[in-house]
Amino acid sequence: MSSYNEDDAFEAAARVPLSQRAMQGAMADRPAPYLDDLNPEQRRAAETLDGPVLMLAGAGTGKTKALTTRIAHLLNTGTALPNQILAVTFTNKAAREMKDRVGRHLGGPAEGMPWMGTFHSICVKLLRRHAELIPIRAQASDDVLDEGDSAAQPAAVHLKNTFTILDTDDQIRLLKQLITAEGLDEKRWPARALAGVIDNWKNRAWTPEAVPAAESSAFNDRGVKLYAAYQRRLIELNAVDFGDLLLHVVSIFQNHEDVLAQYQRWFRYILVDEYQDTNVAQYLWLRLLAAKHRNICCVGDDDQSIYGWRGAEVGNILRFEKDFPGAAVIRLEQNYRSTPHILAAASAVIAGNKGRLGKELWTEAEEGEKVRLMGHWDGEEEARWVGEEIEDARAGRGRYRDRDNPRSETFQQELDRRAKQGLGRVTRQEFVRWAFESGTAFSDFKVQKLLKILLRDDPKAENMYKALLASPVDKYSYNEIVILVRASHQMRAFEDRFLTIGLPYRVIGGPRFYERLEIRDAMAYFRLAVSPDDSLAFERIVNTPKRGLGNVAQQKIQTTARANGVSLVEGARILLESGGIGGKGAKELRALIDGIGRWHGAVLDDRTSHIELAEVILDESGYTTHWQNDKSPDAPGRLENLKELVKALENFDNLQGFLEHVALIMDNDREEAEDKVTIMTLHGAKGLEFPAVFLPGWEDGLFPSQRSMDESGVKGLEEERRLAYVGITRAEEICTITFAANRRVYGQWQSQMPSRFVDELPEDHVEVLTAPGLYGGGYGAAAPSAAVEERASKADVYSSPGWKRMQARSQSGPSRAASMVIDAKAVSKFTAGERIFSQKFGYGTILGVENDTLDVEFDKAGAKKVKAGFVVAAERADDVPF
DNA sequence: GAGGTTGCTATTTTT
DNA sequence: TAGCAACCTC
Numbered sequence: 001m002s003s004y005n006e007d008d009a010f011e012a013a014a015r016v017p018l019s020q021r022a023m024q025g026a027m028a029d030r031p032a033p034y035l036d037d038l039n040p041e042q043r044r045a046a047e048t049l050d051g052p053v054l055m056l057a058g059a060g061t062g063k064t065k066a067l068t069t070r071i072a073h074l075l076n077t078g079t080a081l082p083n084q085i086l087a088v089t090f091t092n093k094a095a096r097e098m099k100d101r102v103g104r105h106l107g108g109p110a111e112g113m114p115w116m117g118t119f120h121s122i123c124v125k126l127l128r129r130h131a132e133l134i135p136i137r138a139q140a141s142d143d144v145l146d147e148g149d150s151a152a153q154p155a156a157v158h159l160k161n162t163f164t165i166l167d168t169d170d171q172i173r174l175l176k177q178l179i180t181a182e183g184l185d186e187k188r189w190p191a192r193a194l195a196g197v198i199d200n201w202k203n204r205a206w207t208p209e210a211v212p213a214a215e216s217s218a219f220n221d222r223g224v225k226l227y228a229a230y231q232r233r234l235i236e237l238n239a240v241d242f243g244d245l246l247l248h249v250v251s252i253f254q255n256h257e258d259v260l261a262q263y264q265r266w267f268r269y270i271l272v273d274e275y276q277d278t279n280v281a282q283y284l285w286l287r288l289l290a291a292k293h294r295n296i297c298c299v300g301d302d303d304q305s306i307y308g309w310r311g312a313e314v315g316n317i318l319r320f321e322k323d324f325p326g327a328a329v330i331r332l333e334q335n336y337r338s339t340p341h342i343l344a345a346a347s348a349v350i351a352g353n354k355g356r357l358g359k360e361l362w363t364e365a366e367e368g369e370k371v372r373l374m375g376h377w378d379g380e381e382e383a384r385w386v387g388e389e390i391e392d393a394r395a396g397r398g399r400y401r402d403r404d405n406p407r408s409e410t411f412q413q414e415l416d417r418r419a420k421q422g423l424g425r426v427t428r429q430e431f432v433r434w435a436f437e438s439g440t441a442f443s444d445f446k447v448q449k450l451l452k453i454l455l456r457d458d459p460k461a462e463n464m465y466k467a468l469l470a471s472p473v474d475k476y477s478y479n480e481i482v483i484l485v486r487a488s489h490q491m492r493a494f495e496d497r498f499l500t501i502g503l504p505y506r507v508i509g510g511p512r513f514y515e516r517l518e519i520r521d522a523m524a525y526f527r528l529a530v531s532p533d534d535s536l537a538f539e540r541i542v543n544t545p546k547r548g549l550g551n552v553a554q555q556k557i558q559t560t561a562r563a564n565g566v567s568l569v570e571g572a573r574i575l576l577e578s579g580g581i582g583g584k585g586a587k588e589l590r591a592l593i594d595g596i597g598r599w600h601g602a603v604l605d606d607r608t609s610h611i612e613l614a615e616v617i618l619d620e621s622g623y624t625t626h627w628q629n630d631k632s633p634d635a636p637g638r639l640e641n642l643k644e645l646v647k648a649l650e651n652f653d654n655l656q657g658f659l660e661h662v663a664l665i666m667d668n669d670r671e672e673a674e675d676k677v678t679i680m681t682l683h684g685a686k687g688l689e690f691p692a693v694f695l696p697g698w699e700d701g702l703f704p705s706q707r708s709m710d711e712s713g714v715k716g717l718e719e720e721r722r723l724a725y726v727g728i729t730r731a732e733e734i735c736t737i738t739f740a741a742n743r744r745v746y747g748q749w750q751s752q753m754p755s756r757f758v759d760e761l762p763e764d765h766v767e768v769l770t771a772p773g774l775y776g777g778g779y780g781a782a783a784p785s786a787a788v789e790e791r792a793s794k795a796d797v798y799s800s801p802g803w804k805r806m807q808a809r810s811q812s813g814p815s816r817a818a819s820m821v822i823d824a825k826a827v828s829k830f831t832a833g834e835r836i837f838s839q840k841f842g843y844g845t846i847l848g849v850e851n852d853t854l855d856v857e858f859d860k861a862g863a864k865k866v867k868a869g870f871v872v873a874a875e876r877a878d879d880v881p882f
Numbered sequence: 883g884a885g886g887t888t889g890c891t892a893t894t895t896t897t
Numbered sequence: 898t899a900g901c902a903a904c905c906t907c
Contacts, residue, residue: 091896120897165897187903242897277896309894487893509895546883664897683894705893723894746892747898887905892898 032076034069034105042066045297045330046073049269052290052324053297054317058359059346059729060337060689063299067271068098070297071113072105074269086267086289087116090274092665094687095121098273115267119282121664123245124165126252130259133252134159136235159235159248164527165663166234166241169520170536171195174237178229182222194219198227202243203311205250205281207231237535246281253288264292275300275320279311287323294324302357303350304726306683308712308719318357335361337689339368341765342735346728348762353718370767371728371735375754378742379490379697383497386483386694386738390503390677393692393734396475478504480691482678484727486703490696491679498677508680514662518627518638519645523662525617528569529599530655535561535568538596542572545626547588553581569596595620603655610655614646682727693731695724698739699752724757737761751867830854835874838866843874 035043042062045055046069057063071087074080089095095117102113115122127134135158166174175191175198197218201211208228216224234240240248253260270290272278275298278286290296298320305314321327335343343361350356376382392398485491491507498505513519521544524537532538542557543549560580561571573593575581581589599617602608608616618624624642627635652658678690697703704720712719728735739754830836834846836856844858852868 118897245897306894307896310896489892548883550883681894702893707893719894744898883907885906887903889903890901892900 041332046070048328052327054320054327054329055299057332058361060335061332068101071102080269082112084268087271088119120245123249126249128161130252131159131161134248160238164239166239171241202247203279205284250284268293270296272298276302276305276317277307277312278316283316306723335363339365341370342731344765345371346725349760350725369734370765372767372769374738374769376740379493379740382738382740383493387497393476400475478675478677482690483694484682484685504676506676509684526655528596529603532569532596532600533567538568545622548585553585611649682723685730691732692734695727695737698737698755700755836871837874838871
């Protein structure tokens with residue numbers, strides 16, 4: 001089992017479906033028509049099969065197309081067998097899409113490509129083959145948990161191929177124990193923080209021994225020691241965490257030349273998606289594997305590297321040509337997504353970054369709308385305005401009235417044509433063909449829904465189709481609109497607003513299905529049924545539902561298990577037999593342990609279906625009842641989730657397979673058919689595109705995030721700028737950027753400066769919507785049409801520092817607009833004790849000054865923190881027009 | 883073991 | 898401000 005068997009190669013080759021092998025033969029010496037779909041650069045990327053290739057693919061330039069065609073080409077020319085291609089992605093979604101698209105090229109499902117998947121899923125496969133090459137670390141004399149503990153599960157000398165993959169909860173629980181054992185105050189030194197430190201180290205491929213001395217002060221000087229103890233505990237428990245999946249495999253490659261050599265020979269062609277997101281461990285992993293054939297093709301965009309904070313190294317992509325001398329560098333620069341204005345805006349912003357590989361996006365698309373910029377008084381108004389814009393956009397009202405939406409047009413033409421012909425019978429084929437030909441018609445979701453129904457031969461289909469034709473044409477459907485925020489707390493304002501006006505929305509990003517409490521509990525039961533030795537799972541559910549097994553009882557179980565060097569379940573059994581536990585707890589514990597034994601038996605003998613078994617487990621353990629008796633409002637939802645969990649089992653052959661899948665999936669993207677506006681973070685939007693994009697909250701401190709700049713300086717700022725780039729380039733037709741002058745931050749009202757990225761937007765490609773003098777129009781922004789405001793003409797608007805200046809607003813109404821300009825830099829003018837006046841809060845006394853932020857006790861509004869730029873000395877209050 | 887109270891903290895997140 | 902986790906009390 002352990003070492004890689006050359007026979008596998010033959011065996012695997014033999015498993016390639018016949019059709020594919022036939023195709024290889026057939027296609028080998030024929031021209032490849034699928035290449036004609038590509039532009040010259042894409043084509044070069046798909047055809048340069050040998051040697052290192054770096055594909056620099058800007059946003060929306062069709063990199064997936066190039067990548068999947070490349071794979072198809074590898075196969076069709078007979079250059080590689082499906083199992084000789086290693087294709088890695090970061091997300092399951094990306095892997096799935098790649099599989100689908102390669103399959104489409106080949107005219108059948110891309111089975112027989114066993115090495116196409118995420119870094120993690122591929123590593124699990126590799127690690128299951130070679131688990132025993134990961135030894136337990138020799139015990140250093142000063143190790144944590146030295147006394148007594150060393151006996152725990154002593155059988156473990158190395159990892160076994162049945163290892164479990166821990167989720168974050170388990171990880172934290174384990175670390176907590178270690179921290180406490182080390183005698184650290186868990187409050188001052190929280191397990192979460194340690195998990196972060198360790199994760200960081202693992203991202204850099206540092207084993208405990210390899211952590212450099214410079215890091216030794218981490219976590220109160222105990223970081224490394226705890227890390228070592230943690231790794232040892234994991235192997236004792238026959239478990240790995242996510243970081244280990246890569247770290248262990250890299251260690252194996254580094255320490256076992258023979259194993260590495262086998263895989264180097266094996267993976268003749270390597271493809272990597274989103275290369276700019278790789279961390280050091282992934283980088284080493286790839287470099288080791290590619291060392292022999294050097295047929296590695298990395299696809300990425302340095303301008304879209306936004307995961308530096310979790311270990312991604314932009315350096316990897318910047319260094320590619322050095323790592324692989326003679327590499328072909330191919331730039332995909334033709335953009336198929338956005339209008340020229342949008343691209344120009346994005347390019348101008350990203351140009352502010354240094355050390356880029358450099359790309360120039362261009363498009364053949366028609367001009368379209370300029371990027372729109374709008375300032376607001378506060379966050380609430382911003383949300384209100386965005387809500388109105390969305391309704392306008394959908395209904396084709398106001399500004400949107402005359403907008404040509406090519407989608408709508410296509411549909412309208414179809415309507416006219418049918419009207420002229422007098423709507424005959426709609427056949428299924430006819431509709432399907434029309435839907436495909438017209439692309440996503442006026443409202444994606446309706447068409448999709450209809451398609452689904454038609455495909456199922458529902459008799460209602462024709463009526464629905466008629467209803468569709470009779471309904472008004474949307475300029476934009478909700479599904480085509482997205483709001484992208486920097487931080488999830490910004491979502492709230494929009495949710496509140498949309499709820500009150502009844503605008504349908506969906507939030508992407510919340511807690512994932514498999515991370516929910518009830519799902520994790522249920523999974524722990526399943527884990528125990530599969531392997532009763534899973535002590536962490538046992539720990540999780542001993543007393544859930546309540547079995548009268550409190551801290552004391554649990555401690556006893558732990559001690560017994562350790563003393564005997566057995567798992568917790570076994571320890572509990574011994575404890576029961578010795579009568580070390582009594583009363584209600586004993587009875588319940590007995591029932592639980594018997595249950596686990598029984599369930600495990602059922603898993604082994606395979607006579608009950610795993611679905612039935614899952615239900616039995618949840619029933620007999622009392623877990624279902626536990627939630628049925630719970631009166632809290634979310635209990636029904638949790639029961640619902642449990643049902644869904646059981647239902648998800650249908651897609652698997654057994655519990656083991658299911659558990660493996662879930663550990664790696666953490667799936668979030670359950671497609672919804674309803675027409676809703678999407679709200680999500682900028683990070684979550686990478687790789688997606690929408691006809692209309694709203695980018696709210698462009699204020700310094702929020703975006704770019706203050707914390708990011710404080711912690712990582714210029715590097716942090718540049719990553720924020722890339723985030724801005726990602727945001728803008730999501731838009732196909734309309735991109736709207738907004739900011740607010742005031743925002744509540746942790747309950748305190750704070751004045752905000754517009755984001756520095758706003759300054760970086762190129763004036764020629766931006767339309768400023770903010771009306772002069774309007775509430776919230778206080779920034780230098782002025783509508784170009786407002787002739788009155790000659791001084792604040794567009795040129796003026798953009799000439800800093802004018803743009804950065806703020807105009808005081810009139811509180812009495814728009815007609816008496818004020819244009820008093822206060823220099824935001826006039827910080828030093830103020831001192832504690834001084835009387836000041838603020839537009840928003842009135843008169844007050846300064847309590848303290850911190851840079852440009854004043855601590856003020858207002859006469860009426862109480863204590864507030866305000867930016868110096870928003871107040872004037874009290875005696876100058878008369879300068880402010882009313 | 884439930885329920886109330888206090889205290890603390892406060893991006894981005896995939897696997 | 899608000900959401901939570903941990904603590905305290907009965």
